[in-house]
Amino acid sequence: MNRCASKRKHRGGFTLAELLVAATLLSIVMASVYTLFHGTVRVLQGVDPQSEGVNFDVYREARNALAIFEHELDNVEARAAHLFEGEKDEITLFTLSEPMQLEDLVGRHMMRVRYRHNRSNKTLVRDEALVETALPKKPPRGRELDRERIKVSKREDFVVAHNVRDVTFTYVWMPKPKPGPKGAPPQWTEPIRASRNRERWGLPQAIAIEMVIEDPTRRGKRQTITTTIPVRAPNTRWTTAYLEKQLGGSIL
Numbered sequence: 001m002n003r004c005a006s007k008r009k010h011r012g013g014f015t016l017a018e019l020l021v022a023a024t025l026l027s028i029v030m031a032s033v034y035t036l037f038h039g040t041v042r043v044l045q046g047v048d049p050q051s052e053g054v055n056f057d058v059y060r061e062a063r064n065a066l067a068i069f070e071h072e073l074d075n076v077e078a079r080a081a082h083l084f085e086g087e088k089d090e091i092t093l094f095t096l097s098e099p100m101q102l103e104d105l106v107g108r109h110m111m112r113v114r115y116r117h118n119r120s121n122k123t124l125v126r127d128e129a130l131v132e133t134a135l136p137k138k139p140p141r142g143r144e145l146d147r148e149r150i151k152v153s154k155r156e157d158f159v160v161a162h163n164v165r166d167v168t169f170t171y172v173w174m175p176k177p178k179p180g181p182k183g184a185p186p187q188w189t190e191p192i193r194a195s196r197n198r199e200r201w202g203l204p205q206a207i208a209i210e211m212v213i214e215d216p217t218r219r220g221k222r223q224t225i226t227t228t229i230p231v232r233a234p235n236t237r238w239t240t241a242y243l244e245k246q247l248g249g250s251i252l
Contacts, residue, residue: 058163062213062225065124065160070229072097072113073207078233082138082145085199090116091169091207094135099128101156110135112152115160117167122214124161129153138200145199165212165222171197172206172228206230 072095076084080094092114099109110131118125129152136149171194177186197204208228215221 058161058213058215059223059225062124062161062164062211065126066209066211066225066227066229068126068160069115069209073229074232075108076203076231076233077110077135078203079137080135081203081233082200083135083150084197084201084203086169086171086197086207088169088195089119089167090114091197094131099130099156100126100158101128112150117164121159122162122164123159124164124167124211125157126160127155127157129155161211161213163214163216165214166210167212168210170195170208170210171204172208174205203231203233 073093075096077094077096084093086092092112094110095113096108096110097113098107099111112129112131114127116125116127117123131150131152133149133151136146139145173192173194175189175192177189180187191205193208194204206228209226211225213223213225215223
């Protein structure tokens with residue numbers, strides 16, 4: 001009986017070789033977990049511009065933000081041209097585009113989109129709101145625009161670019177070319193560059209954007225990104241007289 005009990009007791013333990021194998025496997029698993037965790041932390045640090053050791057390409061992020069803006073400008077609602085307005089550091093348009101808030105919305109929708117520069121946080125912010133009613137038509141001359149008719153959903157804010165020191169929007173108007181002599185091409189006319197675009201002015205022919213980006217990994221290093229995006233929506237405001245009258249006091 002004592003012999004049988006001794007054998008059962010011996011079989012219930014682990015040999016030294018088994019312990020060594022188990023320790024080796026555990027070391028391999030823990031090393032893999034650490035490598036995966038460390039890699040994940042590095043990826044998160046690369047994406048989060050506020051984290052230390054940031055290595056995210058801020059210039060690529062800025063270019064992506066400009067690509068989003070160009071896409072929405074391409075889909076601007078021409079019938080809402082009289083609602084288009086902008087200043088040097090912000091711009092508001094009505095566009096048929098995909099919302100960034102995707103929890104309840106799928107596909108393209110008519111939205112009011114505003115891009116603005118937050119100087120304190122050095123970010124380019126895009127806020128969107130879904131248009132819930134028909135947009136008001138342009139009122140006759142002398143009448144005020146009824147903005148109360150524009151019903152939109154709750155505004156959602158999204159940061160589309162970080163480390164943005166400055167943003168400048170310039171509104172480019174191209175006067176109608178002057179006719180040349182018979183058989184000759186039209187004469188070139190210089191574009192008019194405005195520092196703002198007032199409501200009811202309509203859509204300019206292009207928007208020039210200048211963004212000054214700071215590199216958080218190299219203190220003091222900046223890069224300026226400039227681009228001019230044409231407005232492809234139809235526009236009837238092409239007469240030189242109209243431009244001189246409306247933009248006379250706002251030329252850069």
